[in-house]
Amino acid sequence: MNKVTFLAVLLIVLEAFHPVPPVQAEAASFGQGKNLEVPNVQPFPDKRYHLERLSLSRVLEKTGNFSPEILVGRKKLKISYADRIQAIETFIPSLTVSFGTMTYSGEVQNSRGIFYNIQKQQANMNHGVLLLDQPGISAFQTIVRTTRIEQTRSQLSETINRKSTQAARLYFENLASLSRVAVLQEAVRISKRILNQEKKLMELGGASIVGVLRAAHEVARDSRHLVEEERKTYRVAFRLSQIMGIDANTMPVPEESFILPRLYIRLPDDPDRLIELSDEKRPLLREFEKNRLARSQELTGTLYAPLVPIVGANILNGALGPDFNGLSGYNQTLFFALWTIGPGGLFDPAAIHLAQTREQHAEALLARTRIRVHRQVRDAYEEVRKSLEEEKIAVSDMRLAKLTFLASQRRVQLGVYHALELIISLRDLVDAQLHYIDATRGLEESQFNLLFSVGTRPRITQVPLSVGPTVDPGIFRFDIPSGGHPE
Numbered sequence: 316m317n318k319v320t321f322l323a324v325l326l327i328v329l330e331a332f333h334p335v336p337p338v339q340a341e342a343a344s345f346g347q348g349k350n351l352e353v354p355n356v357q358p359f360p361d362k363r364y365h366l367e368r369l370s371l372s373r374v375l376e377k378t379g380n381f382s383p384e385i386l387v388g389r390k391k392l393k394i395s396y397a398d399r400i401q402a403i404e405t406f407i408p409s410l411t412v413s414f415g416t417m418t419y420s421g422e423v424q425n426s427r428g429i430f431y432n433i434q435k436q437q438a439n440m441n442h443g444v445l446l447l448d449q450p451g452i453s454a455f456q457t458i459v460r461t462t463r464i465e466q467t468r469s470q471l472s473e474t475i476n477r478k479s480t481q482a483a484r485l486y487f488e489n490l491a492s493l494s495r496v497a498v499l500q501e502a503v504r505i506s507k508r509i510l511n512q513e514k515k516l517m518e519l520g521g522a523s524i525v526g527v528l529r530a531a532h533e534v535a536r537d538s539r540h541l542v543e544e545e546r547k548t549y550r551v552a553f554r555l556s557q558i559m560g561i562d563a564n565t566m567p568v569p570e571e572s573f574i575l576p577r578l579y580i581r582l583p584d585d586p587d588r589l590i591e592l593s594d595e596k597r598p599l600l601r602e603f604e605k606n607r608l609a610r611s612q613e614l615t616g617t618l619y620a621p622l623v624p625i626v627g628a629n630i631l632n633g634a635l636g637p638d639f640n641g642l643s644g645y646n647q648t649l650f651f652a653l654w655t656i657g658p659g660g661l662f663d664p665a666a667i668h669l670a671q672t673r674e675q676h677a678e679a680l681l682a683r684t685r686i687r688v689h690r691q692v693r694d695a696y697e698e699v700r701k702s703l704e705e706e707k708i709a710v711s712d713m714r715l716a717k718l719t720f721l722a723s724q725r726r727v728q729l730g731v732y733h734a735l736e737l738i739i740s741l742r743d744l745v746d747a748q749l750h751y752i753d754a755t756r757g758l759e760e761s762q763f764n765l766l767f768s769v770g771t772r773p774r775i776t777q778v779p780l781s782v783g784p785t786v787d788p789g790i791f792r793f794d795i796p797s798g799g800h801p802e
Contacts, residue, residue: 353510353531354538356503359496359545364566371486374559374567378482381560385478388471395467399460405453408627411445441633443647451623455616459609466605472598478558480767484760485555490569491756492548495749497573498791499541502745505793506534509741512727513734526734533738537745575786576706576755577779579762586696589769593692594685597770603684607677614670621661624652688768695765702758703782709751710786716740716747717790741793748791758782 360366369377379385510530517527552566561567583589594600629649656662723740766772 353507353534356500356538356541356545360549360566360568363564365564366568367561367565368570369486369567370570371483374482374486374555375479377559377561378478379475382478382482382558384474385471388467388474392464392467392471395460395464399457399464402453402456402460405449405456408446408448411447413441413443413445413631441631443629443631443633445627445629447625447627449623449625451620452616454623455612455620459612459616462605462609462612466602466609469598469602469605473602476598476767476770476772479772480763482555482558483763485551485558486569487574487756487759489548489551489555489567490571490574491752492544492551493569494574494752495544496541496548498745498748498752499537499544501791501793502537502741503534503541505741506530506537506738509734509737510534529738530734533742573791574752574755574759576758576782578782579759579779580699580766582696582699582703586693589696589765590689590692592771593688593769595770597688597768599684599770600681600688603677603681607674607681610670610674610677614667614674617663617666617670621655621663624654626650626652691768692765695761695768698761699758699765702754702761705754706751706758706782709747709754713744713747713751713790716744720744720793744793 510527510533513527513530517524549566552568553563555567556563556565559567627650629647629651631647631649632645634644654661658665720737720740720743723737727737
């Protein structure tokens with residue numbers, strides 16, 4: 316036996332004792348893939364929840380009526396009105412009624428410097444009325460409280476705009492999440508169909524266990540993503556129901572079946588007009604402007620309110636005598652005007668300095684807020700503009716991915732087939748569709764961010780405009796059309 320023959324025999328003997336590879340052992344345990352188990356996702360949504368279909372306008376309406384923050388803002392506005400009523404009441408003179416007696420004892424000194432202790436009792440019985448009024452302080456307090464009402468009203472408008480924007484974002488997020496669930500459900504269905512095809516081909520000897528395992532892995536992967544998206548959908552729906560004041564057993568569902576791009580505002584060519592509009596409309600700027608005005612009015616009151624005197628009248632009736640048996644009656648009427656010089660009155664340097672500092676602080680807050688609002692407008696404007704471009708690119712990418720997947724399916728019908736090619740084309744199509752949903756959601760949300768930054772509200776009764784050509788819902792289906800040709 317030569318050397319080559321000996322080596323060949325040795326390899327055959329060693330192969331007989333070589334352990335079975337893991338993949339082949341696993342394939343054998345699967346019974347050639349027939350008993351391969353794949354995940355099964357439960358029906359969505361759960362039947363224990365009552366579904367309530369809501370339009371975007373209805374969501375915004377419910378948010379305005381039931382949002383806790385908006386309700387708190389309305390109560391705060393009522394407090395501001397009560398504060399002004401309290402300031403107006405200070406115009407009404409205060410009334411003081413007195414009654415009392417007096418007894419005293421002490422020492423007196425005669426002309427020679429000698430002190431004598433004396434004790435006398437004097438009876439004093441009086442009753443009277445004291446009227447006081449501070450017209451200067453009352454006038455400025457009323458003016459300031461009126462300005463504070465306008466400031467609180469602006470705060471409430473800012474809160475309503477902010478909560479409406481938050482509700483719109485949750486609505487679009489909920490709609491996008493449900494759209495993603497629909498895409499992933501379709502992906503799971505097609506993945507299972509590919510798996511069944513691979514099993515049949517393997518039985519006929521036209522596929523390997525690797526293709527079956529790869530298809531099964533794709534089913535598990537799509538099922539995992541589907542369950543994750545369903546979990547997100549529950550969370551977003553419950554947040555939306557909370558902001559609208561819906562009970563916990565009701566799950567809000569958008570009335571739209573699938574998210575599609577819509578225009579709620581007409582985007583100008585330049586953001587400068589929107590910035591000018593924000594100076595007029597943004598409630599946050601009005602709030603800080605009213606705060607600056609109130610601080611200016613407080614400074615004016617500190618300087619000039621003490622110039623107006625405190626006016627009053629004292630009317631006193633009573634009796635006075637050495638004892639209660641010898642009282643003699645008297646009447647006293649007094650009109651007076653008082654000025655206070657120093658702390659709390661005229662020429663109070665500490666109060667003047669504090670009022671000036673508060674006014675300067677309010678001016679700085681207004682300037683900082685204006686810069687922040689202008690930056691928000693520019694950011695939101697660019698976000699909308701780029702979201703429009705991203706949505707168009709996402710549509711093109713989705714159409715190309717759909718054509719690629721349909722071509723792969725056609726290759727299956729022609730017998731030129733590879734499992735990995737079909738799985739990759741399916742994954743690319745699913746990713747393109749999910750990216751389209753995210754791009755559309757970003758476009759919808761960015762418009763409401765722009766509306767919020769400018770300080771305007773959308774006309775919820777107006778039907779939004781579509782963006783470009785309408786997207787055919789058939790693009791989200793995976794099967795070849797009945798004609799047998801790709802789109």
